[in-house]
Amino acid sequence: MQGNISKISIDSNASLLEAIKQMDVLDGKLLMVTDNENDYVSIISIGDIQRYLITHQNIEAKVTDALRQNVRVASIDDSPEQIKNIMLEFRTEFMPVLDEKGDLDRVIFWKDIFEEKQTFNKEKINVPVVIMAGGKGTRLKPITNIIPKPLVPVGERPIVQIIMDQFSEMGTENFYMSVNYKADMIQQYFDKIEKPYAVNYFEEDKPLGTAGSLSLIKNQITETFFVSNCDILIDQDYEEVYKWHKKNKNEITSIAAIKNYHIPYGTLEIGRDGLLENMKEKPDLTFFVNAGVYIVEPHLLHDIPNNEFYHITYLMEKVKQRGGRVGVFPVSEGSWMDIGNWVEYNKTQEMFKKRFS
CATH class of the missing domain: 3.10.580.10 (CBS-domain)
Structure with a gap:
């Protein structure tokens, strides 16, 4: 002990x-x-x-x-x-x-x-969630030649189902999924499984970035909603993020992972005329990295151009430039898992066993 x-x-x-x-x-x-x-x-x-x-x-x-x-x-x-x-x-x-x-x-x-898993009676928050699932997943080839990235398994379930189940535990009953590549396979999968939520699909005719496709549902969502990439998992109580977003009257809140990098060399800072200004011996650098999950107020859907390639970071910058509130909610590096490439996918499989299984 x-x-x-x-x-x-x-x-x-x-x-x-x-x-x-x-x-x-x-x-x-x-x-x-x-x-x-x-x-x-x-x-x-x-x-x-x-x-x-x-x-x-x-x-x-x-x-x-x-x-x-x-x-x-x-x-x-x-x-x-x-x-x-x-x-x-x-x-x-x-x-x-x-x-x-x-x-x-x-x-x-x-x-x-507590030898057995406990269940908790929490207040449910029924917040709509948009899943961005239209990408081709080229960095996960050859498996994505056969199945779309959202259906790539982590443990025994496709990653997109794990994401949606996590939001479902919070209380979400309606999902909106942006699809394109192998969209029929995604829809067939969710049509066959039992689930306590509805999935509404909207299809991009061409790649529209991480926010461009949101213009297709601007008249369907009229309340605060989440947006999530389809290839990440975050070990975080989303209810806490939602309540903080609303309390601070943010228009957009981005979840950010705290990433720390150790530089195994001494670094030099150089000023004018090539003169040394400062030295650091093997420093640690820390960044807040965009984790791919956001909370968005519905009026911003009308700021997204129709049928144009548009990243959600463009929208964040637009809100920031006009003086709107763009929040950042930090999570630990170990709480953020992604399957964007094979190296990260293998890491996520191991981390998932500990945090989500």
């Missing part, structure tokens, strides 16, 4: 980036913060980190900068049943149990008390 506690603990002086990386390694979303003496300080969740980054954009900040004032912990006076009910209500991965002085007595892990 002590080894498990060590794995989920992070030093209070660690950065948010280090916390995110540790969560990805653990396939978890919660860590226990300790001080230099390994004494309990608090707990930090991926939600805490996301809220801090949205406000401050400083991924190198200490984990203590992102801590909440009040966190849910148990007391040694709580009965096992009370602790179990708290963990079940808030779906917490583990629960620190503190003594009367606030020191850590023990940690109770979800897997130790």
